[in-house]
Amino acid sequence: MTAETVISCKNAWKIFGADPKKYLRSMPAGLSFDDIRADGYIAGVKDVSIDVTRGEMLVIMGLSGSGKSTLVRCFSRLHDITGGTITVEGQDLMSLSEKELIELRRNKMGMVFQSFGLLPHRTVLENVAFPLEMRGQDKHARRERALEVVKLVGLEGREEYFPRELSGGQQQRVGIARSLAIEPDIWFLDEPFSALDPLIRREMQDEFLRLQGMLGKTIVFITHDFDEALRLADRIAIMKDGAVEQCDTPDQIVLNPATEYVRKFTEEIDKARVVRAGVLAQGQVMGEGEPVEASASVQDLARLLVQDARAVIPVAQSSKVIGGMDRAAALEILLEAS
Amino acid sequence: MADITSDLKADTTSPAQWSRSKWASVLLLVAVVLTTLRYGGLLPDSLHRIPEAMIPPFAAWLDVFFNFVKDDLGLLTLTRTLTEGLEWLLDITANLMFGKRRWPFIGPIPWTAVAGVAAVVGYHLGGWRMALLGAGTFIWTALIGQWTIAMETMSVLMVAAPLAFFIGLGLGILAWKYAAVNRAIKPILSVLQTLPFFTYLLPAVIFFKVGPTAGAVATTIYAIPPMILMTTLGLQKVPSEVVEAGNMSGCTKWQLLRHVYLPSARTEILVGVNQVIMLCLAMVVLTAFIGMPGLGAKLLAMMGSFKLGRSFEIGVTIVLLAVTLDRMSKAWVVRQPVHFERGTPWWRKHIVLLMCIGVFVFFCIAAQFVQVFAEIGRKQNFSQGKEIDTLIKGFLALDPVQNTTQAIRYVLNVWILNPFRDFLLSIPTPAFILLVVAFALSLGGGRPAIYAAIFFGLVALSGWWDRSVITLYSVISAVTLALLIGVPLGITAARSEKWSQRVLLACDTAQTFPSFIYLIPAIMLFGITATSVVMSILIFAMVPLTRYTIEGLRTVPPEMTEAADMAGATRMQKLMKVQLPLALPTMAVGFNQAIMFAFFMVIIAAFIGTQDLGQELQRTLAGTDLGKNFVLGICVSLMALTFDLTIMKWATERKKALGLPD
Incomplete structure (x- = not known):
């Protein structure tokens, strides 16, 4: 895959405590979470690198x-x-x-929160329009856009409600709509x-x-x-x-x-539900006969795996065979699940 | 006091507390020895009271300092300038409310218009009952012939309350934002909250002229502290996710404060508004002592000349105003926004505002044609002052009533109060301080004990020791009596949900009354005597005691009482072994509040004639003796703070130990 990296996180540290910066500088390598805690600091994020x-x-x-x-x-x-770098779209x-x-x-950026983080004094529409208001969009345009997103999350007709008048699920729809308002x-x-x-x-x-x-x-x-x-x-x-x-x-x-x-x-x-045929496919032996879809999970193929007599079943992605799946191995995953 | 400490020693168990109580008993012993020596005539006078010569002239020093600030630093010029601005505002409200001949020359607003608007606002906030209360209060005020004096009071309140709100809000935001400000403000706030109101009044007079301006300034300053506390509390309680949502929406710092923090802290800020209004009302009535005209001044004059009927009527007006303002502002706190269906016409969304304007305009026009709608004339009012006066005095003159009050007075004075006072006065100063320190040590531990030693040491050095002891005596005796009545009352009420609710409502209502009101029944029953002083403090202090007793007992987790029931406890056993121990920390908060209230009330009672600090304080109001006024005020404040620090420390520690929520 040669997709563009959006967020790049290199050796990021986040330490909570009295003087985390100084502590991180003087910290010997290889300390465990508990070692750090014993020093009176909490390692919230510990040397994380992820793209x-x-x-x-x-x-x-x-x-x-x-x-x-x-x-x-x-x-x-x-x-x-506290340490390391995080770049977003190339900006540090x-x-x-x-x-x-x-x-x-x-x-x-848009963000959705566990307990919604809605502003209690604003209606659904005003909550959704909040980020637009903050960046100074004019009233008409932001109303238009907010209505659009409210409709997108299926809260049409509730625009004038206040958060406390909504159920939890509806409140989170508002949270989602708000986070999407700025596209x-x-x-x-x-x-x-x-x-x-x-x-x-x-x-x-x-x-x-x-x-x-x-x-x-x-x-x-x-x-x-x-x-x-x-x-x-x-x-x-x-x-x-x-x-x-x-x-x-x-x-x-x-x-x-x-x-x-x-x-x-x-x-x-339940591994059978997770593992897909594509992963089990091996390049060397293609197998013969009718292929199965790469995106099908082992569980989806359960009946076929039990009834089919082939040792290797071909796996196809976009109608092109990419390899063969060892039926015994697949059956093993299926049996393990039950 | 000895009883309390020994009791508490009995149930402390952990080793740290044991050594604490051991130290306390050593102090106690030294105090007893000193006192015995004094009784035996063996203690030299210089150890009984600090000799005059050794007392530093705090008042003179303070005077030098105040004069420096006032004249050399030019503070007086500044405040006199501020006075002009304030006077301008006060003139506007005075003109609108009772037609003082000042710009904008519009008023007075007809009383019917005010009552009408109060009814509409009341209906909006709390339905028909609130509408009735709002309109009823103003109709009563007008019909009883007190419109002008009531509006004199209201016109100051209308300036002082918003001022206190904005200053409190601003300082609250600063204290929340900057830890340094918070640290600086905290001790000042706790001193301000225990400082007797006479100490607010004199500087106000000196810096801001006699009359409404000084009244407004004193009122404003008095009402600021709770607003600061509530603002800080509210801002701290805003959920972090709401703040993060604001940040992720790209708020600048200002936008975050304006659109996220302040609206989310709405409830606490509005509770602050409620407290500001109630404190302003309480204080604005008291500014009568510096010649502020209005309800307070009238009440003061009527009580002074023992006109009980009129006092009673004014009392009712003040209470009605207090209850109306309290209920309406509280209804505003709990009011949650409700949406309008889409397509609701504009007038429907703003119906309340339109109705207010409509009612207001209607009565203003009507008042042009019907004279009584504008003003109730002197001869037209329904005041029954004289008749009520005769009735009350006749009732009090009845033999059984008179016998009872006199018996109570006799027993209280001769058997309890006077001996207790003389006993307290006979204790040598060092022994007294040791007693207080022992009390603080056994309850609160080291830190409160150190504060107690410093604070009472300062009081001893102030040169007002005897008067301070007399103040303390009034407080202790009244609070003890209040305990004897209030706690059993609370325990009894807490036995049924229905009665708890009723008594709590009564306590809530009573707590909204301006403290001045509590003098009325005491004076009615016991005349202008020392017993009235104790009685008024007693009634005032009983309210928090009863209230917190009920709340303490009600917050005992049901599993625990159920467990006691299943263990086969009798009702008494359950109360003594389970409920009271768990309720005690909460009750201690009530006890603390009772003491604070008592310190407040004992100063007001100076008006009846006492021999304590309050009396001296009241005397300073006549002059410009700022130094002495401050020394006296600080003495009261230091004594109150000692109790506050000690009891609150104990209550918090105890709550933590019992695993109860704060």
Whole structure:
């Protein structure tokens, strides 16, 4: 892949404490999270290097306190990093003046928050128009645009409601609409659906996928829910104690966990649902007969895997066979799941 | 006091506290020894009271300082300039409200128009009942013939309250934004909140002329501290995600404050507004002492000449105004925005404003044709002052009533109050200070004990020791009596939800009354005597005690009382072993507030005739003795602060130990 890098994060550190800058300079290499804590500091982000390419959906996941929210706040410079560099579209975030930072946020970034972060004294429409108002757009134009986005998230007819008059799901739609109002290139979502109950969460995920299908933004999405991550992600970064344990595609994370922690994390996952035929396809033996789609998961192919007698089944991407899938290996994944 | 400390020693268990209580008992012992020596005639006079010669002339020093600031630094010129601006504002409201002959020469606004607007606003905020309350208050004021004096009071309030709001808001924002400002402001605020109001009044008079301007300044300063506190609190409580959302929307710092922080802190800021209004009302009534005309001055004059009927009527007016302002501003706090359906016509969205204008214009025009709509004449009002006066005095002269009040007076004075006062006065100064330090140490620990030693040491050095002790005596005896009545009342009320609600409502309402009001029933029953002083403090201090007792008992988690029930506790056992221990920290907050209220009230009671600091303070108002006024005020403040620091420290520590929320 030669896609353009949008966010590039190199050896980023975020340390909380009395004098983090000084501490980081004098810190010996290789200290663990607990060592740092023993010195009276908290490593919110610990030596993270990660790149996000244009149009990609990167899901950052981890337990609470693992530093995922801190990391995304470093990407948007809601937190100033202590060490390392983060560049967004080629600009070094930490070197931006306040004015340039505001410009960047006004034109390129949108963010959705876990508990919505809506302004209680403003109506839905006014909340959505808020970023436009801040950048000084005229009243008529921002109303027009706000109505458009409100319609996009399906809140037509509720424009004049106040946040407290809406359900949680509706409030988050307002949050999403607000973050989209300025047509950002980069979209941060910090556990946007965690505060919602499971049924609504599912519905909002579908809604979100629909929007992403239309808009194709560069997305950094935070969640602690593995199922959610698997549903949405192009790549998943798993964090623990401020550090990224592994960053890879969902299949790879499930099939080849990099560390013990990731293995434990993925243990409970139904691999058959995650692993796709494309990943299992090997170049050497193509197999014969009717091919299966690369994007089909092992579970989708369950019936075929059980009934088919071929040892190697060809896998095709856009009607072109890219390799052969070892049926026994696929069956193994299917059986492991049950 | 000895009783309290020994009681508390009994239930402290941890080793740190044990050594604390050990130290406290050593101090106690030394104090007892000193006092015994004094009784035996063995203690030299110089150890009983600090000799006159050793007392530093604080007042003279302060005078030198004030004069320097006033004349050499030119503060007086500055304040006199400010006075002109303030006077201009006050003249406008005075002209509008009661027709003072000043620019803009429009007023007075007909009383019917004011009552009408109050009704519409009341309806908007709280439905028919609030409308009735709003209109009723103003109709009563007009019909009883107090319109002009009430509006004199209101015209100052209308200037002082917004001023206090804006200054408080500004300082609150600064204190929230800059830690240094916060650190500088905190101690000043706590002194300001315990400083007796007479100490606000004299500087106001000296720097801002006698009359409404000084009244407005004193009122404003008095009302600022809670506004600062509420603003800071509100801004700190804005959820971080809302702020981050503001940042991500590309807010500049100013936009963030204006569009995100301030609107999100709306509730706390409006609570601050409510407190500003109530404190302004309480203070504006008290400015009668520096010759501010209005309800307070009238009440003062009527009580002074023992005209109980008129005092009662004015009292009712003040209470009604207080309740109306309080209820309306509180209704505004809890009012949440509600959307209009799309396509609602413009007039429908602004119906309240339009109605207000409509009612106002209607009555203004009507008043041109119907004289009583504009003004109730001197002969037309319904004041029953004389009749009520005869009624009350007749009732008080009834044998059983007179016997009761006299018996209470006798028992209180001869058996309890006077002996207690004489006992306190007989304790040598060092022993007294040791007692207070022992109290602070056993309750609050080291830091409050050090403060207690410094604060009371300063009081001893001020040269007003005896008067300070008498002030303290009034406070302690009144609060103790209030405890004996208020706590059982609270416990009884807390037994049923219905009664808790009722008593809490009564306490809430009583707390909105300006403190001056509490003198009226005391004077009615006990005349202008020392008993009235204690009685008025008692009633005033009972309100927070009862209220916090109920709240403390109600916040005991239900699992705990259920556990006690299942353990087979009787009602009494449950109360003593489970509910009271858990409610105690909250009750301590009420106790603290009662003491603060008592310190406040005891100064007002100087009006009845006391021998304490308040009396001296009141005397300074007649002159320009700023130094002495400050020394006296600081004495009161230091004593109050000692209790405040100690009790609040204990309550917070205890709450933490019990795992109760703050």
